[in-house]
Amino acid sequence: xxxxxxxxxxxxxxxxxxxxxxxxxxxxxxxxxxxxxxxxxxxxxxxxxxxxxxxxxxxxxxxxxxxxxxxxxxxxxxxxxxxxxxxxxxxxxxxxxxxxxxxxxxxxxxxxxxxxxxxxxxxxxxxxxxxxxxxxxxxxxxxxxxxxxxxxxxxxxxxxxxxxxxxxxxxxxxxxxxxxxxxxxxxxxxxxxxxxxxxxxxxxxxxxxxxxxxxxxxxxxxxxxxxxxxxxxxxxxxxxxxxxxxxxxxxxxxxxxxxxxxxxxxxxxxxxxxxxxxxxxxxxxxxxxxxxxxxxxxxxxxxxxxxxxxxxxxxxxxxxxxxxxxxxxxxxxxxxxxxxxxxxxxxxxxxxxxxx
Numbered sequence: 103x104x105x106x107x108x109x110x111x112x113x114x115x116x117x118x119x120x121x122x123x124x125x126x127x128x129x130x131x132x133x134x135x136x137x138x139x140x141x142x143x144x145x146x147x148x149x150x151x152x153x154x155x156x157x158x159x160x161x162x163x164x165x166x167x168x169x170x171x172x173x174x175x176x177x178x179x180x181x182x183x184x185x186x187x188x189x190x191x192x193x194x195x196x197x198x199x200x201x202x203x204x205x206x207x208x209x210x211x212x213x214x215x216x217x218x219x220x221x222x223x224x225x226x227x228x229x230x231x232x233x234x235x236x237x238x239x240x241x242x243x244x245x246x247x248x249x250x251x252x253x254x255x256x257x258x259x260x261x262x263x264x265x266x267x268x269x270x271x272x273x274x275x276x277x278x279x280x281x282x283x284x285x286x287x288x289x290x291x292x293x294x295x296x297x298x299x300x301x302x303x304x305x306x307x308x309x310x311x312x313x314x315x316x317x318x319x320x321x322x323x324x325x326x327x328x329x330x331x332x333x334x335x336x337x338x339x340x341x342x343x344x345x346x347x348x349x350x351x352x353x354x355x356x357x358x359x360x361x362x363x364x365x366x367x368x369x370x371x372x373x374x375x376x377x378x379x380x381x382x383x384x385x386x387x388x389x390x391x392x393x394x395x396x397x398x399x400x401x402x403x404x405x406x407x408x409x410x411x412x413x414x415x416x417x418x419x420x421x422x423x424x425x426x427x428x429x430x431x432x433x434x435x436x437x438x439x440x441x442x443x444x445x446x447x448x449x450x451x452x453x454x455x456x457x458x
Contacts, residue, residue, distance in 0.1 A: 254288070
Protein backbone atom coordinates (compact mmCIF):
# COMPACT_ATOMS: atom_id res chain seq x y z
CA UNK A 103 0.00 0.00 0.00
CA UNK A 104 1.46 3.38 -1.01
CA UNK A 105 1.34 6.57 1.06
CA UNK A 106 -1.81 8.17 -0.40
CA UNK A 107 -3.73 4.87 -0.22
CA UNK A 108 -3.27 5.09 3.54
CA UNK A 109 -5.08 8.43 3.34
CA UNK A 110 -8.08 6.80 1.62
CA UNK A 111 -7.09 6.97 -2.05
CA UNK A 112 -8.92 3.80 -3.11
CA UNK A 113 -9.75 2.21 -6.49
CA UNK A 114 -12.63 4.66 -7.09
CA UNK A 115 -10.08 7.50 -7.22
CA UNK A 116 -7.34 5.48 -8.94
CA UNK A 117 -9.67 4.88 -11.89
CA UNK A 118 -10.04 8.64 -12.37
CA UNK A 119 -6.38 9.62 -12.57
CA UNK A 120 -5.55 11.68 -15.68
CA UNK A 121 -1.81 11.05 -16.04
CA UNK A 122 -1.26 13.62 -18.78
CA UNK A 123 -3.25 16.40 -17.15
CA UNK A 124 -0.59 17.64 -14.74
CA UNK A 125 2.73 15.94 -15.42
CA UNK A 126 4.55 17.96 -12.77
CA UNK A 127 1.85 17.62 -10.09
CA UNK A 128 1.27 15.17 -7.27
CA UNK A 129 -2.06 14.03 -5.87
CA UNK A 130 -2.41 15.14 -2.23
CA UNK A 131 -5.29 15.33 0.24
CA UNK A 132 -6.58 18.47 1.95
CA UNK A 133 -6.47 17.89 5.71
CA UNK A 134 -7.08 21.44 7.03
CA UNK A 135 -8.73 24.59 5.61
CA UNK A 136 -7.88 28.07 6.88
CA UNK A 137 -9.83 30.57 4.75
CA UNK A 138 -7.67 30.90 1.59
CA UNK A 139 -4.83 28.63 2.71
CA UNK A 140 -4.69 24.90 3.30
CA UNK A 141 -2.70 22.08 4.80
CA UNK A 142 -2.36 19.07 2.49
CA UNK A 143 -0.74 15.68 2.95
CA UNK A 144 1.04 13.32 0.57
CA UNK A 145 0.96 10.55 3.17
CA UNK A 146 4.49 11.35 4.34
CA UNK A 147 4.24 14.91 5.61
CA UNK A 148 1.85 17.83 6.05
CA UNK A 149 2.44 20.70 3.62
CA UNK A 150 1.28 24.34 3.57
CA UNK A 151 -0.72 24.98 0.38
CA UNK A 152 -2.27 27.82 -1.61
CA UNK A 153 -4.43 28.09 -4.73
CA UNK A 154 -3.10 29.48 -7.99
CA UNK A 155 -4.36 32.93 -8.96
CA UNK A 156 -5.91 31.42 -12.08
CA UNK A 157 -7.80 28.90 -9.94
CA UNK A 158 -9.25 31.63 -7.73
CA UNK A 159 -10.20 33.78 -10.72
CA UNK A 160 -12.03 30.93 -12.46
CA UNK A 161 -13.94 29.82 -9.34
CA UNK A 162 -17.60 30.78 -9.69
CA UNK A 163 -18.77 29.69 -6.23
CA UNK A 164 -17.66 28.02 -3.00
CA UNK A 165 -18.48 24.65 -4.63
CA UNK A 166 -15.42 25.12 -6.85
CA UNK A 167 -13.04 25.53 -3.90
CA UNK A 168 -11.23 22.73 -2.05
CA UNK A 169 -12.53 21.57 1.32
CA UNK A 170 -11.32 19.11 3.93
CA UNK A 171 -11.14 15.61 2.46
CA UNK A 172 -10.65 16.76 -1.13
CA UNK A 173 -7.95 15.22 -3.27
CA UNK A 174 -6.16 17.83 -5.39
CA UNK A 175 -3.48 18.10 -8.06
CA UNK A 176 -0.65 20.18 -6.59
CA UNK A 177 2.91 21.20 -7.42
CA UNK A 178 5.38 20.83 -4.55
CA UNK A 179 8.22 23.31 -4.00
CA UNK A 180 11.06 24.04 -1.55
CA UNK A 181 11.74 20.43 -0.52
CA UNK A 182 8.01 19.70 -0.28
CA UNK A 183 7.37 22.54 2.18
CA UNK A 184 4.99 24.45 -0.13
CA UNK A 185 2.20 23.16 -2.37
CA UNK A 186 0.40 25.08 -5.10
CA UNK A 187 -3.06 23.64 -5.84
CA UNK A 188 -4.07 23.56 -9.52
CA UNK A 189 -7.27 21.53 -9.60
CA UNK A 190 -9.65 19.44 -7.48
CA UNK A 191 -9.71 15.70 -8.16
CA UNK A 192 -13.20 14.23 -8.90
CA UNK A 193 -15.26 13.96 -5.71
CA UNK A 194 -16.85 10.74 -4.52
CA UNK A 195 -19.15 12.71 -2.20
CA UNK A 196 -19.57 16.24 -0.88
CA UNK A 197 -21.24 17.28 2.37
CA UNK A 198 -22.56 20.82 2.23
CA UNK A 199 -25.20 23.08 3.76
CA UNK A 200 -26.46 26.62 3.38
CA UNK A 201 -24.25 29.18 5.07
CA UNK A 202 -25.59 30.37 8.41
CA UNK A 203 -27.56 33.62 8.50
CA UNK A 204 -29.23 35.38 5.57
CA UNK A 205 -26.52 34.76 2.98
CA UNK A 206 -27.66 32.23 0.34
CA UNK A 207 -24.52 30.28 -0.51
CA UNK A 208 -23.17 26.79 -0.03
CA UNK A 209 -20.84 26.10 2.87
CA UNK A 210 -18.65 23.07 2.28
CA UNK A 211 -18.32 20.69 5.22
CA UNK A 212 -16.17 17.84 3.88
CA UNK A 213 -15.51 15.86 0.70
CA UNK A 214 -15.02 12.19 -0.09
CA UNK A 215 -16.73 10.93 3.05
CA UNK A 216 -17.64 7.23 3.28
CA UNK A 217 -19.63 7.36 6.53
CA UNK A 218 -21.16 10.33 8.34
CA UNK A 219 -21.53 9.95 12.10
CA UNK A 220 -24.45 11.95 13.51
CA UNK A 221 -23.82 12.52 17.21
CA UNK A 222 -26.58 13.44 19.63
CA UNK A 223 -26.38 13.23 23.39
CA UNK A 224 -29.01 11.44 25.46
CA UNK A 225 -29.94 14.57 27.40
CA UNK A 226 -31.74 17.72 26.26
CA UNK A 227 -29.80 17.64 22.97
CA UNK A 228 -31.67 14.56 21.68
CA UNK A 229 -33.92 15.82 18.88
CA UNK A 230 -35.51 13.72 16.12
CA UNK A 231 -36.29 16.73 13.95
CA UNK A 232 -32.65 17.85 13.98
CA UNK A 233 -31.64 14.27 13.24
CA UNK A 234 -33.89 14.31 10.17
CA UNK A 235 -32.12 17.43 8.90
CA UNK A 236 -28.74 15.76 9.20
CA UNK A 237 -30.09 12.68 7.42
CA UNK A 238 -31.39 14.80 4.52
CA UNK A 239 -27.95 16.40 4.10
CA UNK A 240 -26.15 13.04 4.30
CA UNK A 241 -28.56 11.18 2.01
CA UNK A 242 -28.31 13.96 -0.56
CA UNK A 243 -24.58 13.25 -0.72
CA UNK A 244 -25.06 9.46 -1.01
CA UNK A 245 -23.08 8.87 2.19
CA UNK A 246 -23.79 6.10 4.71
CA UNK A 247 -25.21 7.56 7.96
CA UNK A 248 -24.75 6.11 11.46
CA UNK A 249 -25.96 7.53 14.78
CA UNK A 250 -23.84 7.76 17.94
CA UNK A 251 -25.80 8.57 21.12
CA UNK A 252 -23.43 9.93 23.76
CA UNK A 253 -23.85 10.38 27.52
CA UNK A 254 -25.56 7.00 27.93
CA UNK A 255 -24.58 7.10 31.61
CA UNK A 256 -27.15 9.85 32.22
CA UNK A 257 -30.30 7.77 31.60
CA UNK A 258 -31.54 4.21 32.15
CA UNK A 259 -31.20 1.33 29.67
CA UNK A 260 -34.98 1.37 29.12
CA UNK A 261 -34.87 5.08 28.23
CA UNK A 262 -31.98 4.45 25.82
CA UNK A 263 -33.92 1.69 24.06
CA UNK A 264 -36.96 3.94 23.83
CA UNK A 265 -34.94 6.69 22.12
CA UNK A 266 -33.35 4.15 19.77
CA UNK A 267 -36.82 2.89 18.81
CA UNK A 268 -37.91 6.46 18.08
CA UNK A 269 -35.03 6.70 15.59
CA UNK A 270 -35.76 3.31 14.03
CA UNK A 271 -39.32 4.50 13.33
CA UNK A 272 -37.99 7.20 10.99
CA UNK A 273 -35.06 5.21 9.55
CA UNK A 274 -35.39 1.46 10.25
CA UNK A 275 -32.05 0.16 8.96
CA UNK A 276 -29.67 2.70 10.47
CA UNK A 277 -26.85 1.65 12.80
CA UNK A 278 -27.21 3.20 16.29
CA UNK A 279 -24.57 3.03 19.03
CA UNK A 280 -25.16 4.38 22.54
CA UNK A 281 -22.05 5.08 24.61
CA UNK A 282 -20.46 7.11 27.36
CA UNK A 283 -17.15 8.94 26.97
CA UNK A 284 -16.49 8.00 30.61
CA UNK A 285 -16.72 4.25 29.96
CA UNK A 286 -13.57 2.55 28.58
CA UNK A 287 -15.43 -0.51 27.28
CA UNK A 288 -17.85 1.78 25.41
CA UNK A 289 -14.90 3.53 23.74
CA UNK A 290 -13.36 0.20 22.75
CA UNK A 291 -16.69 -0.76 21.17
CA UNK A 292 -16.91 2.59 19.35
CA UNK A 293 -13.46 1.99 17.83
CA UNK A 294 -14.74 -1.14 16.06
CA UNK A 295 -17.12 1.03 14.01
CA UNK A 296 -14.24 2.93 12.38
CA UNK A 297 -12.92 0.98 9.37
CA UNK A 298 -9.24 1.36 8.39
CA UNK A 299 -8.53 3.61 5.36
CA UNK A 300 -12.15 4.78 5.13
CA UNK A 301 -13.14 8.38 5.83
CA UNK A 302 -15.65 9.31 8.53
CA UNK A 303 -17.14 12.69 9.40
CA UNK A 304 -18.35 13.66 12.88
CA UNK A 305 -21.49 15.81 12.79
CA UNK A 306 -23.53 17.24 15.63
CA UNK A 307 -24.29 20.24 17.80
CA UNK A 308 -21.78 21.72 20.22
CA UNK A 309 -21.70 19.94 23.56
CA UNK A 310 -22.64 16.43 22.40
CA UNK A 311 -19.18 15.05 23.12
CA UNK A 312 -17.50 14.97 19.68
CA UNK A 313 -14.27 16.43 21.00
CA UNK A 314 -14.21 14.14 24.04
CA UNK A 315 -14.78 11.15 21.77
CA UNK A 316 -11.96 12.23 19.47
CA UNK A 317 -9.59 12.61 22.43
CA UNK A 318 -10.57 9.13 23.59
CA UNK A 319 -10.00 7.67 20.11
CA UNK A 320 -6.50 9.14 19.78
CA UNK A 321 -5.63 8.53 23.47
CA UNK A 322 -4.53 12.13 23.91
CA UNK A 323 -6.08 15.38 25.08
CA UNK A 324 -5.06 17.24 21.93
CA UNK A 325 -8.40 19.01 21.62
CA UNK A 326 -9.96 21.27 24.23
CA UNK A 327 -13.35 20.45 25.70
CA UNK A 328 -15.77 22.93 27.23
CA UNK A 329 -18.65 22.54 29.63
CA UNK A 330 -22.34 22.85 28.80
CA UNK A 331 -24.13 26.08 29.70
CA UNK A 332 -26.51 25.33 32.55
CA UNK A 333 -29.01 27.97 31.38
CA UNK A 334 -29.99 26.29 28.11
CA UNK A 335 -28.05 23.02 28.00
CA UNK A 336 -26.16 24.12 24.89
CA UNK A 337 -22.50 23.53 24.30
CA UNK A 338 -19.91 26.13 23.43
CA UNK A 339 -18.03 25.70 20.16
CA UNK A 340 -14.86 23.74 20.90
CA UNK A 341 -13.67 22.80 17.42
CA UNK A 342 -13.07 26.00 15.45
CA UNK A 343 -11.99 24.50 12.13
CA UNK A 344 -12.48 21.40 10.05
CA UNK A 345 -9.57 19.02 9.96
CA UNK A 346 -8.78 15.46 9.01
CA UNK A 347 -7.29 13.14 11.63
CA UNK A 348 -5.91 9.60 11.20
CA UNK A 349 -6.65 7.15 14.02
CA UNK A 350 -4.20 4.47 15.14
CA UNK A 351 -6.12 1.73 13.27
CA UNK A 352 -5.77 3.68 10.00
CA UNK A 353 -9.32 5.05 9.79
CA UNK A 354 -9.67 8.71 8.85
CA UNK A 355 -11.93 11.13 10.73
CA UNK A 356 -13.01 14.67 9.85
CA UNK A 357 -13.91 16.72 12.92
CA UNK A 358 -16.33 19.63 12.50
CA UNK A 359 -17.41 22.65 14.52
CA UNK A 360 -20.84 22.16 16.11
CA UNK A 361 -23.72 23.22 13.86
CA UNK A 362 -26.84 24.85 15.28
CA UNK A 363 -28.25 26.04 11.96
CA UNK A 364 -28.71 23.46 9.23
CA UNK A 365 -30.32 24.98 6.16
CA UNK A 366 -29.97 23.20 2.81
CA UNK A 367 -30.07 24.17 -0.87
CA UNK A 368 -31.45 21.74 -3.49
CA UNK A 369 -31.96 18.45 -1.62
CA UNK A 370 -34.35 16.43 -3.79
CA UNK A 371 -32.82 12.96 -3.36
CA UNK A 372 -31.85 13.60 0.27
CA UNK A 373 -35.40 14.58 1.16
CA UNK A 374 -36.85 11.60 -0.71
CA UNK A 375 -34.51 9.11 0.97
CA UNK A 376 -35.08 10.53 4.45
CA UNK A 377 -38.88 10.77 4.19
CA UNK A 378 -39.36 7.81 1.86
CA UNK A 379 -42.71 6.73 3.35
CA UNK A 380 -44.10 10.24 2.70
CA UNK A 381 -42.71 10.28 -0.84
CA UNK A 382 -44.30 6.89 -1.56
CA UNK A 383 -47.67 8.15 -0.30
CA UNK A 384 -47.43 11.24 -2.50
CA UNK A 385 -47.84 8.97 -5.55
CA UNK A 386 -51.41 8.35 -4.38
CA UNK A 387 -52.35 12.05 -4.27
CA UNK A 388 -55.17 13.12 -6.58
CA UNK A 389 -53.09 15.89 -8.17
CA UNK A 390 -49.56 15.45 -9.52
CA UNK A 391 -48.64 19.00 -8.40
CA UNK A 392 -50.05 18.48 -4.89
CA UNK A 393 -48.36 20.64 -2.24
CA UNK A 394 -49.52 18.23 0.49
CA UNK A 395 -51.02 21.06 2.53
CA UNK A 396 -54.56 22.11 1.54
CA UNK A 397 -55.56 20.00 -1.48
CA UNK A 398 -58.50 17.61 -1.32
CA UNK A 399 -57.42 14.09 -2.18
CA UNK A 400 -53.95 14.50 -0.66
CA UNK A 401 -52.82 11.04 0.50
CA UNK A 402 -50.24 12.51 2.88
CA UNK A 403 -52.67 14.82 4.69
CA UNK A 404 -55.09 11.90 4.99
CA UNK A 405 -52.33 9.69 6.47
CA UNK A 406 -51.63 12.38 9.08
CA UNK A 407 -55.33 12.56 9.95
CA UNK A 408 -55.40 8.76 10.35
CA UNK A 409 -52.21 8.99 12.48
CA UNK A 410 -50.25 6.78 10.07
CA UNK A 411 -47.72 9.62 9.93
CA UNK A 412 -47.05 11.73 13.01
CA UNK A 413 -47.85 15.42 12.85
CA UNK A 414 -44.27 16.20 13.94
CA UNK A 415 -42.72 14.22 11.08
CA UNK A 416 -45.15 15.67 8.54
CA UNK A 417 -44.39 19.24 9.74
CA UNK A 418 -40.67 18.51 9.56
CA UNK A 419 -40.98 17.30 5.96
CA UNK A 420 -43.01 20.33 4.85
CA UNK A 421 -40.69 22.77 6.64
CA UNK A 422 -37.49 21.34 5.15
CA UNK A 423 -39.08 21.10 1.69
CA UNK A 424 -40.25 24.73 1.72
CA UNK A 425 -36.93 26.01 3.08
CA UNK A 426 -34.98 24.09 0.44
CA UNK A 427 -37.24 25.38 -2.35
CA UNK A 428 -36.86 28.98 -1.17
CA UNK A 429 -33.07 28.70 -0.81
CA UNK A 430 -32.76 26.99 -4.19
CA UNK A 431 -34.71 29.77 -5.94
CA UNK A 432 -32.72 32.46 -4.11
CA UNK A 433 -29.42 30.74 -4.97
CA UNK A 434 -30.40 30.44 -8.63
CA UNK A 435 -31.32 34.15 -8.78
CA UNK A 436 -28.01 35.06 -7.13
CA UNK A 437 -26.04 32.96 -9.62
CA UNK A 438 -27.86 34.64 -12.52
CA UNK A 439 -26.96 38.09 -11.15
CA UNK A 440 -23.34 37.02 -10.63
CA UNK A 441 -23.11 35.80 -14.24
CA UNK A 442 -24.55 39.08 -15.57
CA UNK A 443 -22.06 41.06 -13.49
CA UNK A 444 -19.22 38.83 -14.70
CA UNK A 445 -20.23 39.41 -18.34
CA UNK A 446 -20.41 43.17 -17.69
CA UNK A 447 -16.85 43.20 -16.28
CA UNK A 448 -15.57 41.08 -19.16
CA UNK A 449 -17.15 43.40 -21.75
CA UNK A 450 -15.86 46.49 -19.93
CA UNK A 451 -12.28 45.18 -19.79
CA UNK A 452 -12.42 44.14 -23.47
CA UNK A 453 -13.68 47.56 -24.57
CA UNK A 454 -11.07 49.29 -22.46
CA UNK A 455 -8.36 47.17 -24.08
CA UNK A 456 -9.73 47.91 -27.60
CA UNK A 457 -9.71 51.68 -26.94
CA UNK A 458 -6.03 51.52 -26.01
